[in-house]
Amino acid sequence: MADYNFREVEQKWQSYWESSKQFEAKVDATKPKFYSLDMFPYPSGAGLHVGHPLGYIASDIVTRFKRLKGFNVLHPMGYDSFGLPAEQYAIQTGQHPAITTEENIRRYTAQLKRIGFAFDWSKEVRTSAPNYYRWTQWIFMQLFDSYYDLQADKALPIKSLTETFEQAGNTTVQAVCDDDTETFSAAEWAAYSERRKQEILLKYRLTFLAETTVNWCPALGTVLSNDEVKDGFSERGGHPVERKKMMQWSMRITSYADRLLRDLETVDWPEPVKEMQRNWIGKSTGAEMVFQVEGHPLQIKVFTTRIDTIYGVTYLALAPEHEYVELLTTDTERETVEAYVETAKNRSERDRMSDVKTISGAFTGSYAINPFNGERIQIWIADYVLAGYGTGAVMAVPAHDERDYNFARHFNLEIRQVIEGSMEEGSFPGKGGTIMNSDFLNGLEMQAAMNKAIAFLEEKKIGKGKIQYRMRDAIFTRQRYWGEPLPVYFKDGLPYLIDEKDLPLVLPEVDKFLPTEDGAPPLGRAKNWTYQVQGQEYPLELSTMPGWAGSSWYFFRYMDPANEREFVGRQAEKYWGSVDLYIGGAEHATGHLLYSRFWTKFLYDLGYVSIEEPFRKMINQGMIQGRSNFVFRKKGTNTFVSAGLRHEYDTVPMHVDVNIVYNDQLDLEAFKQWRPDLADASFILEDGKYLCTAEVEKMSKSKYNVVNPDDVIERYGADTLRLYEMFLGPLEQFKPWNTNGIDGVYKFLRKLWKLYFDTNGQLAVTEESPSKEESKALHKAIKKVEEDIDRYSFNTSVSTFMICVNELSALKCNKRAILEPLLVILSPYAPHIAEELWQQLGHETSIIHATYPEAKEEFLTEDTHEYPVSINGKMRAKITLPLDLSKEEIEKQALANDALQKWLDGKSPKKIIVVPGKIVNIVV
Numbered sequence: 001m002a003d004y005n006f007r008e009v010e011q012k013w014q015s016y017w018e019s020s021k022q023f024e025a026k027v028d029a030t031k032p033k034f035y036s037l038d039m040f041p042y043p044s045g046a047g048l049h050v051g052h053p054l055g056y057i058a059s060d061i062v063t064r065f066k067r068l069k070g071f072n073v074l075h076p077m078g079y080d081s082f083g084l085p086a087e088q089y090a091i092q093t094g095q096h097p098a099i100t101t102e103e104n105i106r107r108y109t110a111q112l113k114r115i116g117f118a119f120d121w122s123k124e125v126r127t128s129a130p131n132y133y134r135w136t137q138w139i140f141m142q143l144f145d146s147y148y149d150l151q152a153d154k155a156l157p158i159k160s161l162t163e164t165f166e167q168a169g170n171t172t173v174q175a176v177c178d179d180d181t182e183t184f185s186a187a188e189w190a191a192y193s194e195r196r197k198q199e200i201l202l203k204y205r206l207t208f209l210a211e212t213t214v215n216w217c218p219a220l221g222t223v224l225s226n227d228e229v230k231d232g233f234s235e236r237g238g239h240p241v242e243r244k245k246m247m248q249w250s251m252r253i254t255s256y257a258d259r260l261l262r263d264l265e266t267v268d269w270p271e272p273v274k275e276m277q278r279n280w281i282g283k284s285t286g287a288e289m290v291f292q293v294e295g296h297p298l299q300i301k302v303f304t305t306r307i308d309t310i311y312g313v314t315y316l317a318l319a320p321e322h323e324y325v326e327l328l329t330t331d332t333e334r335e336t337v338e339a340y341v342e343t344a345k346n347r348s349e350r351d352r353m354s355d356v357k358t359i360s361g362a363f364t365g366s367y368a369i370n371p372f373n374g375e376r377i378q379i380w381i382a383d384y385v386l387a388g389y390g391t392g393a394v395m396a397v398p399a400h401d402e403r404d405y406n407f408a409r410h411f412n413l414e415i416r417q418v419i420e421g422s423m424e425e426g427s428f429p430g431k432g433g434t435i436m437n438s439d440f441l442n443g444l445e446m447q448a449a450m451n452k453a454i455a456f457l458e459e460k461k462i463g464k465g466k467i468q469y470r471m472r473d474a475i476f477t478r479q480r481y482w483g484e485p486l487p488v489y490f491k492d493g494l495p496y497l498i499d500e501k502d503l504p505l506v507l508p509e510v511d512k513f514l515p516t517e518d519g520a521p522p523l524g525r526a527k528n529w530t531y532q533v534q535g536q537e538y539p540l541e542l543s544t545m546p547g548w549a550g551s552s553w554y555f556f557r558y559m560d561p562a563n564e565r566e567f568v569g570r571q572a573e574k575y576w577g578s579v580d581l582y583i584g585g586a587e588h589a590t591g592h593l594l595y596s597r598f599w600t601k602f603l604y605d606l607g608y609v610s611i612e613e614p615f616r617k618m619i620n621q622g623m624i625q626g627r628s629n630f631v632f633r634k635k636g637t638n639t640f641v642s643a644g645l646r647h648e649y650d651t652v653p654m655h656v657d658v659n660i661v662y663n664d665q666l667d668l669e670a671f672k673q674w675r676p677d678l679a680d681a682s683f684i685l686e687d688g689k690y691l692c693t694a695e696v697e698k699m700s701k702s703k704y705n706v707v708n709p710d711d712v713i714e715r716y717g718a719d720t721l722r723l724y725e726m727f728l729g730p731l732e733q734f735k736p737w738n739t740n741g742i743d744g745v746y747k748f749l750r751k752l753w754k755l756y757f758d759t760n761g762q763l764a765v766t767e768e769s770p771s772k773e774e775s776k777a778l779h780k781a782i783k784k785v786e787e788d789i790d791r792y793s794f795n796t797s798v799s800t801f802m803i804c805v806n807e808l809s810a811l812k813c814n815k816r817a818i819l820e821p822l823l824v825i826l827s828p829y830a831p832h833i834a835e836e837l838w839q840q841l842g843h844e845t846s847i848i849h850a851t852y853p854e855a856k857e858e859f860l861t862e863d864t865h866e867y868p869v870s871i872n873g874k875m876r877a878k879i880t881l882p883l884d885l886s887k888e889e890i891e892k893q894a895l896a897n898d899a900l901q902k903w904l905d906g907k908s909p910k911k912i913i914v915v916p917g918k919i920v921n922i923v924v
Contacts, residue, residue, distance in 0.1 A: 003761065004753040006717030010832040014113060022846055023075065023118045027575045031072035035576050036063045037555055037615075039584025039592070040125075042083045043104035048111045049699055050707040050725070050737055051624035055583040057722050058621065058731050058794055060117050062581055064828035065789045067118075068852035074576055075118055076558040078125035079105050080551050082133075084220070084236060087482040090513045097482040097513070101128060111710060116718045116831050118848070123558045127550030132557065133484040134504030135567035136550050139599065140207060141487055141497050142606060147204040148176040148255035154605040155255075161204060162197075165189045176255040178203040178210075198494045206255065206602070209495055212248045212475055213321050213387055217241045221515040221522075222479040223248065225546070225591070232347055243321065243345040249476040249486065249543070253598045257281050257469040259612075260597055268617040270732075276589040282389075282470025287454050289463030291316060291368035291395070294376060298324055300368055303390040303468050307457070308441060308449035312397040312418040314408065315378045316368050317361070320344040321387035328379055330365030337362045337381060344383040359410040371462055372440070372453075382407055388472045474595065476546060481513045481522035483544030489531035491538050498531050498540075505540070551592055552599040555579055555614055573609050578616040586620040593618075619792060622734040624725070626705030629661045629692040630654060631671075638678070640671075642686040643693045649684070656692060657704040659711055663740050666690040696736040707737055719830035720746045723801075726794040726829065745798070749833055752805050752826075755819060756837055763840055770815040775859040777807040778818045783855035785825045794829075801826055816841065821853040869894050869920040876903045879920075887914045894920045 017023065036059045041052065063075040079101075086097035086104075105126065112119065125132050146155045151174050164173055169185040181203045189197070202208050215224040219239035228234060229241050253260075261281045264274045286305035293300060300316060318325060320341045329337045340362040361382040368377045384403050385394050398408035398415040408415050440456075441449045457463030477486070485505045487498045498505060508526035516524040521542040523529055530537040553567070560572040593615075600614045632641045632651035641649050643664075660670035668690060672679050683690050699706050712721050724745045729735040758764040770778075781804040788797040808818065820841055827834035827847045838847040866880045867890070877899040881890060891912050894900060904924060911923040 004750050004833070006719065006749075006832070009836045010114075010116065010713075010718050013832045013835045014116060016835075016846075017116075017118070018113070018121070020846075021122065022848060023073075023120045024122050025072065025074040025076075025120050027572055028072045029575065031070065033576055034063065034066040034071040034073045034581075035579045036066075036073065036075045036581045037558070037579045037583075038077065039582070039588065040078045040080050040551070040554060041108065042080045042085075043101060043108045044083075044085060045089070045100065045104055046701070046706075047104075047107050048709055050709050050712060050721070051699055053112075053115055053709060053721075054624055054725050054731070055585075055619075055621035056112070056117055057115070057725050058619070058792065059581060059583045060722075061726070061794060061828040062789060062792070064118055064831065064848065065786075065852065067848050068824060068828070068850060070851070073118075074123070074558065075120060076123035076125075077112065077117070077119040077121065078123075078554060078558065079108070079127070080547070080554075081105065081126045081128040082483050082545075082547060082550060084222075084480070084482075084547070087480055087513055088220070088236070090482070094512075098128065114713055114718060115709060115721065118831070123561050125554055125557050125561050127484075127554065128482070130504040130506050131564075133550060135557065136484050136545065136553070137487040137503055137505060138500065138567060139553060139603070140545070140549075141500065142608075143207040143251060143602065144205055144488075144495075144497055146206045146602070146606065148206060148252060150174040150176065153259075155206060155602050156605070158201060158205060162201070165200075175204055176252055195492055195494060198496075202495070205252075207249060207251045207476060209247060209249055211245050212250060213243055214246050214248060214475060215241050216244045216246065223475065223477065225475070243347075245321075249541075250473040251476050251598075253474045253594070254469055254471055256598050256601055257283065257471055258467075259601055260594065263597070263601075263613055267613055267615065269615075270586070270618065270620055273586060273589045273593070273618070273620065277594060280471055280590040280594065284468045284470070286466060286468060287450070287457060287463055288391070288466040288468075289371070289457050291371065291377070293324075293328065293379070294367040294369055296328075296366070298327060300324065300379070300393050301391040302393045302395045303466065304395055305468075306397070306400065306446075306450070307453040308444075308446055309397040309400050309418055310370065310372045310395070310453060311441070312399050312416045313370055313377060313395045314398060314414040314416060315380050315396045317380050317382040317385045317394050317396050317404075317407070318364075319385040319387040319392040320381055320383055322381070322385075322392045325364070325381060328364040328366040333363055333365035337364060340381060344381070347383060359406055361407060361411065363411075371460065372456070378413070380407075380411070389470055390468055471594075474598075476549070477541075477543035478546050479515065479521040479542075480544055481507070481510060483546070484549055485523070485544055486541040488541040489533070489538040490541070491533075495541070496538075502531075507544075548592055548595045552595045553603070555596070556603075556609065568609070573611075578611045578613055580616055582615040582618040583621055584618075620732060622730075622732050624699070624728065625696050625734060625736045626699035626703060626707070627658060627736045627738050628695050628697045628703045628705040629656050629658050629664065629666075630695070631656045631666060631690075631692055634684075638680060639682045639684060640690065641684045642689065643691045644686045645684060653693075655702075655704045658707060658739070661692050664692050664694060666692055699737070707739070712739075712742070716742060716746045717749070717832070719749055719832050723749070723798050723829055727798040729795055731792055731794060748802050748805065749830065751809060752801075753833065753837070755805065755808060755813065756840065764814050765816050765819055765841060766814050768815050770813070770818045771811070772859070774808065774811055774813045774815060774818050775856075777804050777811070777813075778822060779855045779859040780804070782821065782825055782853050783860060786852070786855070789828070797829065801829070823847060824850045824853055865917050867894070867918075867920050869897070869900060869922065871900070871903050871922045872924060873921070876900060883917055885916075887916065890914050890916065890920060894922070 038056050038059050063073045067073050081101050086101050089100055090097045127133060145158045147158050147161050149156045166189060167186055169189055171183055215229045217224050217234045217239050220234060224234055224241060232241055233239060234241055261278060261283055264277060284305045286303060287307040288301060288303045290299040290301050325341060361380050364379045364381060366379045368379055370377055396404040398405040399417040441452060444452060454465045485507055487503060487505045488495045489498060508529055510522055510525040512525060513522050515521055523542040529540050531540050556568040556573060559576045560569045563569050596614050601612050603609045604612045630653040632646040633654055634641055635650045635652060641651050657674055660667045660674060668683060672681055697703050697705060709721055720742060724742050727745060756763060756765055781800050784800045785797045788794065823834045823838050824847065835847050863883055864880050865883050866878050868875050869877045869879060877897060879894060879897050881893055891914055907924045909922045909924050913921040
């Protein structure tokens with residue numbers, strides 16, 4: 001083969017890999033396993049841009065390397081294919097989301113295959129496929145039929161709970177349940193109706209129905225998560241979002257809060273991700289107590305981590321959604337309160353938590369009584385208090401809490417500083433002087449004061465010590481069509497599971513993908529959406545599961561995707577175990593990753609899996625940013641001025657498609673064809689060229705800076721794309737895409753190719769023994785590349801390959817003993833060219849079956865040194881000498897050097913300073 005034809009080579013090897021099923025993974029107990037996983041994509045209509053494959057390339061390099069090191073590798077790919085965009089497109093066009101999703105998956109798969117990934121496509125899963133979501137529904141059913149036992153510290157079958165109720169009631173049960181769960185005896189349980197028993201069990205089940213305050217988007221016709229709302233509007237489409245109470249399915253992820261927090265110490269994850277999870281879980285140790293409302297039978301429950309500051313409380317603050325707001329608002333304050341609540345309730349909790357500048361609130365007109373000193377305290381409403389965290393009410397101590405302080409200052413409320421114990425630290429300047437703690441807490445350090453205050457609460461039966469978590473139970477339903485149907489029917493208004501033999505409960509056909517005229521979810525449009533039990537028809541649940549349902553367990557299904565009896569076979573799960581390397585975006589730190597950990601721990605509790613943590617090691621890849629290009633239009637004309645001349649004219653900048661700009665030079669004909677209004681464009685050039693300026697921005701269609709990997713592959717090849725994406729910089733960092741540097745990588749591959757062929761295009765690899773210099777160049781590369789992959793430093797490996805090939809080219813190396821191992825270490829990065837040259841060298845099996853070469857120390861030890869030689873402090877020459885020479889021999893060699901003799905000009909040195917292995921300095 002005379003020249004490197006990347007199109008022919010890459011198509012050949014991609015076809016070979018697919019037809020020969022080279023990357024299919026099977027359980028093999030004779031080999032160590034390595035499970036590599038990428039966060040699977042949502043297949044959007046836009047397809048991939050060059051930023052998407054970054055993490056996939058990195059994981060592909062690691063998996064190919066692990067194969068060379070003797071590991072049995074599982075590296076699957078699939079699609080998170082239930083998504084809101086497909087549904088919105090269906091609403092706009094009437095086309096079924098399954099059709100557009102299938103088209104998008106086909107395009108994504110073709111693009112991924114063109115990049116040459118070593119994915120095991122036989123393991124592909126799609127969350128929207130009935131044979132997949134059958135098991136998502138099955139896991140939901142297990143959650144419904146389980147509760148969390150606090151003594152065992154794990155989930156147990158609900159059946160064991162009912163057995164306890166039958167024998168002893170719930171007086172001795174220690175389990176996670178609703179706060180309003182009543183106590184009852186075995187006799188009372190036996191006397192309850194079937195309906196009452198089911199209502200009680202619903203208070204214990206790990207997935208349950210409850211009225212919950214949610215983010216409701218009328219335009220989208222669905223509930224949105226906090227992450228999908230920004231400043232009161234949906235992130236997708238920018239539609240208004242309101243907070244309202246709705247009956248929703250939820251999951252008691254809070255049952256696992258302590259384990260989720262504790263087990264973060266067992267995984268190798270980026271510390272910022274761990275910290276985000278810690279903050280999201282938000283474990284707080286403190287006290288829960290009640291304040292009696294003055295002249296009213298109501299009591300307001302609060303949670304505080306600093307009960308020792310009780311004497312500094314100057315007001316109570318309730319969340320706008322608090323159930324007592326209407327009851328506590330007096331007639332004189334009603335108009336103000338109602339107007340405030342209407343505004344505040346539609347701000348998402350995420351916005352309210354992050355907004356520390358906007359201060360708003362309203363006085364209810366009512367007062368509470370401080371049980372420690374009998375003092376009257378105003379009751380306010382404030383949107384910095386969240387209904388879903390704690391009790392939805394806080395006791396405000398402005399002198400010792402920043403948000404309380406800012407609120408009190410804004411509304412001119414009293415601020416008292418508690419000075420006893422350890423309270424001076426972290427205080428805010430107060431108005432109204434300072435107060436001493438009551439004699440009750442005087443002189444006690446913080447913890448002692450807290451313990452005494454909690455004892456007082458428990459003695460008076462107005463509170464208790466408590467551990468609180470910021471994390472709330474996860475809302476599990478969406479009022480959409482395109483999602484997993486919940487396997488639930490309703491009898492007398494209560495939920496029951498369908499029979500397991502009737503799984504999957506498949507999405508029905510509907511005439512439109514919109515809510516019904518009376519506001520029911522789209523499934524309300526389905527005909528006969530009912531479930532039959534003993535000849536009786538019952539209505540099925542109309543909401544579907546959220547997007548995170550299918551992605552919370554997909555890593556298990558990859559292990560055994562064709563299994564029709566179990567969601568994963570025991571042998572496969574025990575062998576593959578936890579994911580060894582998980583690569584994906586940091587944006588999933590508090591959503592997908594928490595839910596996946598929760599479901600894994602639940603399945604572990606019930607004995608279905610052998611691991612408690614799904615992802616052993618995780619890396620967050622950085623974003624590849626766009627490199628936008630700009631042209632400059634002369635105002636009022638269709639004339640465009642080259643960048644260097646733009647200041648000589650009155651011009652305005654305009655984004656231009658980066659795909660028609662090469663090394664900042666605009667393709668003029670392509671520019672005219674880009675848009676109809678540019679067909680008659682004229683240009684003012686500099687040196688016969690039109691040059692553009694550039695700026696780094698996020699990749700976006702509106703900025704015309706999206707680069708399609710298909711275009712790069714067509715022009716340079718997949719191996720060039722793979723190497724270049726790694727070469728851009730460290731995997732975890734953000735970096736701009738810049739096509740200006742891609743030519744260098746492309747030329748490197750052509751230079752590599754030429755090492756193996758003579759000028760006539762004939763294979764010119766010999767069996768001669770390599771020189772020491774050739775062996776040194778190779779073994780340095782072997783060692784460096786292995787070290788780089790072990791520490792996920794892929795960009796430095798690309799530099800190593802370039803240096804090695806340059807050294808071998810300079811040495812005119814054509815030895816098999818050097819060029820064959822070189823292909824092996826290069827193959828994870830540039831697999832197509834490596835496979836082709838491997839075959840050219842006479843191998844009949846794929847290079848993936850080779851063994852990674854060992855770096856030999858004998859070639860890594862330096863035995864010579866290049867000495868810089870200075871005369872009177874100025875470096876005049878470099879000479880290479882053996883490291884074992886004595887100082888006298890080094891002096892002799894230096895003085896005999898022809899280049900140095902010229903600079904000495906016959907003079908005798910006054911002094912010669914030799915530092916062996918470093919420098920020679922001659923003074924004349």
